[in-house]
Amino acid sequence: MDDALELAGIAVRGVSEAGVRTVIELPGLDLAFDMGTCPRSAVRRSTVLFTHAHVDHMGALASHCATRALMGMKPPTYIVPRAVEADVHDLLDAWRRLDFSEMPCRVVPLDPGESRTLGRGLVVRPFRAVHRVPAQGYVIWRRRSRLRADLVGQDPAEIAAARQRGEAVSEWAEEPLVAFSGDTRIDALDREPSVWEARLLILEVTFFDGRVSVERARGKGHVHLDEVVRRARRFHNQAVLFTHRSLRYSLEEAEAIVDRRLPAELRERVRLLA
Template sequence: MLPREPARRPQLGFLYVHPYRIQGISIAGEESAVHVPELDVCFDIGACEKPMLTAKYVALTHGHMDHSAQIAYYFSQRNFQGMGTGTLLCHEQLEKPIHNLMNAWVDVEHQRTPYNLIPMKHEDELEVKNNIVLRAFETRHTVPSLGFVMVEKRSKLKDEFVGLPQEKLVELKAGGTAITQINEIPLIAYTGDTAWGPHFERGDVMNAKVLITECTFLEPGDHKRAAVGKHLHLKHVADLVESSTAEAVVLTHLSRRTHITTARAQLDKMIPAHHRQRVHLLMDSRTNRQRYEAQVAAAETAGSASAAAE
């Protein structure tokens, strides 16, 4: 009898939530990396598939190997392929260890790979695109950890000055009057590995267009395991969707021990029916592919209707 072929690598998970592609791999204890190409950011770097190299920034939630294993490879390949120096944002307590990691590779490779490292703490921000910042917030895990939310900041004329002539607005501004205010629009929130905590009460997290959160445990008897490992259980997600205004809640970090069909069934059982269409499993390739095919068909139909109207 012939031996079996080697197991194939998991397919990249993919969801499209206009205008963002959410793509990556996330398997508890093995590897996690979630890439949003439109925003030039990859959350965690436990895997580094070729598309992820295009991310100018990596937002590292914590140092566990399944989230951080490809740090050096990401920096090295960005440099090797002429893509520019990569930038990693990390918890401030990881700054020195990551420098040590990169220095160790100098001895291994006999060359120095360029990299940028930015330590972050609670509420720190970094502008990653024009008027879009990456904001860090504290989470609760077994090691120092952060979540991240991408926020667009729009300048808007204050209501009391709407309708005034341009000359008057220039005069007020020259006189030191603040005539505009900044409105924040949360775009993408990513929690990384975390237990339930006050970060799930943050407006920028709960009102993000897309909320990407771990959900390691789904089975009814796994509440204690979730608590010990400081992870989320599906029961937490069921509560979360009642408060979140997210267009899409994307669940990551499922254990390989949970078959995807079981995960779907648990979601159908635990998530309130009126919220179920908003909740997605990143690694549910079949369901997500069907969803995307329906989106493509709808877009083609809309395009045909528009062309006919012209």
């Protein structure tokens, strides 16, 4: 695929600049996180999971919806924190009046503690984030059928016999496939074990050095690299993508700081979104 990254076997494409625009697409799962801008490729994503309603994360919702309608694509599904659901409907209604169009879509409120099936064996569960407005991150789980735990290592003939007796020899297992932090203070992630186990973790890291103190980063509801360094041993992810870089830092600068600060064992699994 053209400009998509391949991280832990998962295709990822996106743009994320703190305060300006964020959209992260997972083309293989047909979904996107946030829609602060709507590049041509993102129009194709039929499900968008919104973390919060800051304009740089939600400002292009209407253009995503209208462009899909124009191109005859099926109505998209927008998953949003329950706290913003009514305002999202109001926004869409205002655009429908202004645009003289229907803008068909489904707005689905989903809060931490709830889950929703996305099809293809995928389930999404939000978790509470700590930001300046109501916000949540998401973990995408993959459900897979596997051999029942007590039958693992058993003689194949015994398993076949159990099946013959009409016993269920398989059971469902869930694996955290992708975690997306959204905008948050890092302590929100400390409460979510699955975030650190997900095959791919997409983590906002907005500030990288003393130009912005940890204290100030926290006040803004964002992650500072110092806080990541302190948690280096918690990352069990196969791949970690840092997003949402402040424009104070060029990509080269941020890469150089990350090279210096992260232990090699973690650094080799980390990519920075360009």
